[in-house]
Amino acid sequence: MTGLAAGWASGLPVFEAESAPGGICSSYYIRPGDSARLSRTPRDEEAYRFEIGGGHWIFGGDPAVLRLIRRLAPAKEYERRSSVYFPGQNLYVPYPLQNHLRCFDRELRSKALVEILTAPKPRFKTMAEWLKQSFGPTLTGAFFGPFHELYTAGLWKTIAPQDPYKSPIDAGLVIRGASDSTPAIGYNTTFLYPRAGLNALAQGLAHGCDIHYGKRVTRINTTKKTVQFEDGTSVIYQSLISTLPLNRMLEMTRLQLDEPPDPFTSVLVLNVGGVRGERCPPDHWLYMPASRAGFHRVGFYSNVDASFLPRSARTRRNRVSIYVERAYPGGQRPSPEGIQDYSDATVCELQDWGFLKDVEALDPTWIDVAYTWSWPGSKWRAAALKALEKHDIQMVGRYARWTFQGIADSIRDGLYVGSASRVNA
Numbered sequence: 001m002t003g004l005a006a007g008w009a010s011g012l013p014v015f016e017a018e019s020a021p022g023g024i025c026s027s028y029y030i031r032p033g034d035s036a037r038l039s040r041t042p043r044d045e046e047a048y049r050f051e052i053g054g055g056h057w058i059f060g061g062d063p064a065v066l067r068l069i070r071r072l073a074p075a076k077e078y079e080r081r082s083s084v085y086f087p088g089q090n091l092y093v094p095y096p097l098q099n100h101l102r103c104f105d106r107e108l109r110s111k112a113l114v115e116i117l118t119a120p121k122p123r124f125k126t127m128a129e130w131l132k133q134s135f136g137p138t139l140t141g142a143f144f145g146p147f148h149e150l151y152t153a154g155l156w157k158t159i160a161p162q163d164p165y166k167s168p169i170d171a172g173l174v175i176r177g178a179s180d181s182t183p184a185i186g187y188n189t190t191f192l193y194p195r196a197g198l199n200a201l202a203q204g205l206a207h208g209c210d211i212h213y214g215k216r217v218t219r220i221n222t223t224k225k226t227v228q229f230e231d232g233t234s235v236i237y238q239s240l241i242s243t244l245p246l247n248r249m250l251e252m253t254r255l256q257l258d259e260p261p262d263p264f265t266s267v268l269v270l271n272v273g274g275v276r277g278e279r280c281p282p283d284h285w286l287y288m289p290a291s292r293a294g295f296h297r298v299g300f301y302s303n304v305d306a307s308f309l310p311r312s313a314r315t316r317r318n319r320v321s322i323y324v325e326r327a328y329p330g331g332q333r334p335s336p337e338g339i340q341d342y343s344d345a346t347v348c349e350l351q352d353w354g355f356l357k358d359v360e361a362l363d364p365t366w367i368d369v370a371y372t373w374s375w376p377g378s379k380w381r382a383a384a385l386k387a388l389e390k391h392d393i394q395m396v397g398r399y400a401r402w403t404f405q406g407i408a409d410s411i412r413d414g415l416y417v418g419s420a421s422r423v424n425a
């Protein structure tokens with residue numbers, strides 16, 4: 001999305017490795033009982049719609065960017081329904097759980113409340129220290145600890161805290177939520193999704209771009225200023241805008257830094273379509289502190305919109321389409337057999353929980369650089385960006401700048417850098 005926005009605003013050529021636009025923000029379709037991925041919905045619309053990177057909901061965003069998104073791909077607005085799920089107790093606590101302590105038993109509720117409200121001003125280096133000091137040992141033990149162990153693939157005890165706004169603490173709301181309901185808060189209380197699927201947005205942007213598909217970059221020579229592609233061709237550049245992950249750009253340019261690289265995690269997204277289980281919740285997504293198979297988030301595409309289901313199931317809603325996310329240490333992709341075992345275990349668990357009955361479509365996708373982290377006090381990111389800028393390479397987007405960012409902000413940054421680089425400027 002970032003590269004498309006930059007290409008759209010600048011008129012510069014865009015080189016994309018795949019044969020379609022959108023990166024991990026793109027939809028595809030699978031017919032029940034089949035395994036072939038279709039790039040568009042079949043004529044009879046009897047197919048599940050999935051996404052490469054799991055459910056991608058457009059939250060936040062500058063009003064001007066949201067207007068552009070709606071113009072390119074008319075979208076509907078949704079109000080977030082999200083919870084933390086404790087499978088052992090079959091307990092659902094609305095997100096963010098610190099504002100809904102009334103859902104816990106009296107003992108846990110009182111302990112957690114006292115710990116949060118009497119917490120001294122936190123002094124921390126790592127994510128684990130920040131969580132323990134902010135939420136106290138009781139809630140950290142019940143949820144924040146085991147969830148972050150899964151979500152960061154074990155890194156949470158050594159990496160710096162990240163994005164505290166995702167786990168906000170407002171003493172007033174914590175107290176109120178111990179006995180009463182509280183309003184939805186956070187960065188994604190409402191979100192947009194294109195009526196015709198996420199592809200419509202990527203295609204809308206790509207339409208205004210000079211885009212070259214099937215152009216996988218393998219090497220960038222910063223002395224000769226050339227970009228080499230896997231197909232043996234190359235181009236010369238004066239300056240380059242790159243949306244590739246920062247670590248991969250350093251590998252491709254072979255620029256050496258003194259700083260040790262910051263870590264990242266990969267994510268396996270398992271897309272599942274099938275008969276809806278009787279205990280399938282109405283949430284859009286759930287965070288879980290534990291699962292036998294090792295996943296940490298389960299999302300329900302079809303709870304957001306019935307258009308994710310095959311046409312014949314949309315009114316009765318007797319089917320469900322689900323995405324399940326599991327994190328791995330950066331780049332440690334399991335073998336095909338490992339993925340098969342994990343998929344089987346996940347389906348079994350979703351069936352045990354009553355979310356799903358018979359499976360009609362099952363498809364794993366791999367996101368190599370999915371979440372980017374930093375070591376406490378790390379200077380690697382700043383040094384890497386500077387080294388690339390020195391060679392006229394401007395990094396833009398979530399992975400390129402090693403930051404947390406959604407689609408809307410990625411598009412904003414692409415438009416901004418693209419406008420400043422317009423070919424006729």
Ligand SMILES: Cc1cc2nc3c(=O)[nH]c(=O)nc-3n(C[C@H](O)[C@H](O)[C@H](O)COP(=O)(O)OP(=O)(O)OC[C@H]3O[C@@H](n4cnc5c(N)ncnc54)[C@H](O)[C@@H]3O)c2cc1C
Binds near residue numbers: 022058217370399
């Ligand atoms: C699990 C997960 C869930 C998410 N959920 C949401 C959400 O609900 N809402 C939201 O707003 N955001 C979400 N995001 C974030 C969102 O995915 C990013 O903000 C967005 O993908 C950033 O877009 P990008 O264009 O910068 O990067 P990418 O989407 O990674 O695009 C990079 C592009 O470069 C191409 N490419 C890669 N290597 C090469 C190469 N060697 N040569 C040429 N081309 C190459 C890729 O094919 C791709 O098209 C989520 C991210 C993850 C990991």
